[in-house]
Amino acid sequence: MLKDRILSAQGFLQRFDVDVLIFVNLCDIRYLTGFTGSSGTLVLGRDEGWFLTDSRYTTQASDEVSGFNIIEYRSQLEGVSSLLKGISAQRAGFEAGHMTVALYNELSATLPAVHFTPIGAELDHLRSVKDAEEVQLLASSAEIASTALLGILDRIRPGALERDVALALEFAMKSAGAEEKAFDFIVASGKRGALPHGKASDKVINSGELVTVDFGAVYNGYFSDETVTVAVGKPDERQREIYSIVKDAHDRALAAVRPGINFKELDTLARDYIAEKGFGSNFGHGLGHGVGLEVHEQPVVSFRSEGLVEEGMVFTIEPGIYIPGWGGIRIEDTVVVTADGYRILTKVPKELQIIT
The missing domain is CATH 3.90.230.10 (Creatinase/methionine aminopeptidase superfamily)
Known part of the structure; x- marks a missing residue:
């Protein structure tokens, strides 16, 4: 079931011509990974994905999340920006209805070479059809x-x-x-x-x-x-x-x-x-x-x-x-x-x- 959901989400990469999708809505993250904690970020690429969280949840993530690289961060900004630099992402889509303005502004300032694309209603419909x-x-x-x-x-x-x-x-x-x-x-x-x-x-x-x-x-x-x-x-x-x-x-x-x-x-x-x-x-x-x-x-x-x-x-x-x-x-x-x-x-x- 999770594989089918991930494939559906990856369809937005080509649709919006982005290298990665950044998910911050915990319900969408649970839907795609199975993670049930209260702090985390999912970065989904065409062939690989990364689940980022803090030290409170790394052990839980190891038990619940499979098929993704698990990264522990000290802060969401530091973790996401380091990852995007490391994978040389040039275009990143994000959940416009869920990412805070503060995080968006911080990411944009930290990563001036990355073009951030807001994706709104389309991503909101990701979970609308139930399996x-x-x-x-x-x-x-x-x-x-x-x-x-x-x-x-x-x-x-x-x-x-x-x-x-x-x-x-x-x-x-x-x-x-x-x-x-x-x-x-x-x-x-x-x-x-x-x-x-x-x-x-x-x-x-x-x-x-x-x-x-x-x-x-x-x-x-x-x-x-x-x-x-x-x-x-x-x-x-x-x-x-x-x-x-x-x-x-x-x-x-x-x-x-x-x-x-x-x-x-x-x-x-x-x-x-x-x-x-x-x-x-x-x-x-x-x-x-x-x-x-x-x-x-x-x-x-x-x-x-x-x-x-x-x-x-x-x-x-x-x-x-x-x-x-x-x-x-x-x-x-x-x-x-x-x-x-x-x-x-x-x-x-x-x-x-x-x-x-």
Whole structure:
């Protein structure tokens, strides 16, 4: 798997007419080398590659990284500049979205003979199509998270604090094998549901409220992302109506997922339906995003996206309606694109669940 990934990355050398590529994004480095530490730089050439890190990680790198020359440096600038001089690199491409301005300026000043080429969105798409191993890890991460939520649903009850629900969910995930929570969980009840990123607070959950829970796990470095909205006590007519609109928008977009469709078209299917029902101004964010070694990565599924869906991509479908002073509803699943459609990785049923 790593060999195929490296070959894909090396394709950018010819595409951008550079001698080497400099990777500083740790997720890209892990993707290409298997390194799981928190400090390192990868320099990839046409026939050879170099992994550079400091003394804290040289032993770990020797265990995790194969097929690359491992170099210990005292500083990133010193290590990378010495290497580029040593291999007589004349043109170096780098991750424009991840290298700091400070490091770029320092490298440019230290190596005036090297022409540095910023590579942006193209490299950002390197991880957008997942291989079979990645899909399995993503499925395992999603299953851990979904099972954990189903196991603590009874904690979402009148009198409970939002933060206590989040804490119970985190404990359940880690007990089930998660390395970490994917992000600070969103637990937003009642009027706080109008906050798309309403992190769990000290608010008390009351009967008659909707509660939105946005959660995910990390398993072997891979993330999951899922959102459910549940009713605590019997929902009223308006709660049922708006939930039904969001669920229908979710299902319409989901049913259209297949290789070759435009991301913008998927977003439009959900967005136009919500607008037709009178809530167009209450759905402001994009329909979804890629999930992998980061919880938000390429591709982006939104009204601004121009790309096409490809087999092997993994992304979310998450429409929502948010009404200030009333609350909000979001429904989110993560899917992997198959040859003729999709497969849902997240496991919590998305019919409205009523907790009594």
